[in-house]
Amino acid sequence: AWTYGSVDPISGTVDLLQLARAFGKLHSTGWQPRRSVIVGSWDGEELNLFGSDIWVRQNEADLRAHCVAYVNTDEVAFGPEFFAAATPDLAGMLRDTTTAVNAPDSMTALDKYWQSEDPKREVAAIGGGSDHEPFVYHENIPALAGAYGGPFGTYHSAYDDPTSLAIFDPGMHRAAAAARFTSMAVLRLADAEYPDLRLAALAATLRSRLAAFAGAKGDEARREQIAQVLIPDADAFAVAAAALDGRADAAVASGDTAAAAATYARLRAAENAFFQPGSSKWARTMLYSVSGYAGDTLPSLDDALQPGGDTAVATLHAAFQSATQAASQQ
Numbered sequence: 001a002w003t004y005g006s007v008d009p010i011s012g013t014v015d016l017l018q019l020a021r022a023f024g025k026l027h028s029t030g031w032q033p034r035r036s037v038i039v040g041s042w043d044g045e046e047l048n049l050f051g052s053d054i055w056v057r058q059n060e061a062d063l064r065a066h067c068v069a070y071v072n073t074d075e076v077a078f079g080p081e082f083f084a085a086a087t088p089d090l091a092g093m094l095r096d097t098t099t100a101v102n103a104p105d106s107m108t109a110l111d112k113y114w115q116s117e118d119p120k121r122e123v124a125a126i127g128g129g130s131d132h133e134p135f136v137y138h139e140n141i142p143a144l145a146g147a148y149g150g151p152f153g154t155y156h157s158a159y160d161d162p163t164s165l166a167i168f169d170p171g172m173h174r175a176a177a178a179a180r181f182t183s184m185a186v187l188r189l190a191d192a193e194y195p196d197l198r199l200a201a202l203a204a205t206l207r208s209r210l211a212a213f214a215g216a217k218g219d220e221a222r223r224e225q226i227a228q229v230l231i232p233d234a235d236a237f238a239v240a241a242a243a244l245d246g247r248a249d250a251a252v253a254s255g256d257t258a259a260a261a262a263t264y265a266r267l268r269a270a271e272n273a274f275f276q277p278g279s280s281k282w283a284r285t286m287l288y289s290v291s292g293y294a295g296d297t298l299p300s301l302d303d304a305l306q307p308g309g310d311t312a313v314a315t316l317h318a319a320f321q322s323a324t325q326a327a328s329q330q
Contacts, residue, residue, distance in 0.1 A: 002157075009074045012072075023183070049134060069189050086126055089271070099111045126144070244270070274319045
């Protein structure tokens, strides 16, 4: 925190403590999740993500081999509006999680509460500005976050203290609701037979990005040339992704744990086709980029408009082909 940090980030820390307490109670009854849950609280976030970035680098081998997803908590309770962000493969799971927990009034289902504010229940791109960045951009790991927010006049000031919480979160009901959402999302990722990531949702996002790129103004001839190469690639990937998601559903429905595990491995292999571990850049995924708080998809498309851009096109073409092949393997 810059100062007292009662909202930023201690509201997120309290969220983690409530999750740990709830999971501890479950564990005391004999419950054991299928996957390990690591609860981490990072220092130095305001100093360029110092704590989380170093931890990710120190544990890179384990993360690359085993991490299913990262769930971020930061400032989670400072207003009435529910805000959700995720990588595309987790957006559907995030929406579904909101049907299983209650809003701050403890009576209304969160999906209904959210829908009253936003009929589309929009899940934003994960973007930047918090500790999910090393996981998403440096390691290509799926991530999500959910919080209750609004105008935050005490942000990064000495007024971000316990007294202000009585204004932003009377009775701490929003903090409790945020913890319910976070805990349910983590529980589902940790204990589902198949972690509910959807490759087809990622494929749809990539196709939308390519369509927007092709239709944008400026360099129209070059954009069309690039689109003729990459849009068929994206279409083929979308077909393979939908088929893979279908195989995952069938494996879960039949109780075939081996098939579910194999299908999940194919999903991660497909996503990792867009990962460049040898890159000299800190952001090594080709899927996403971040500028400040804003997120983008397929950032190297813009590089393809620059001199020497054929290399960027060829790299994306190869990544799409590898991803399609990975998703198609039985």
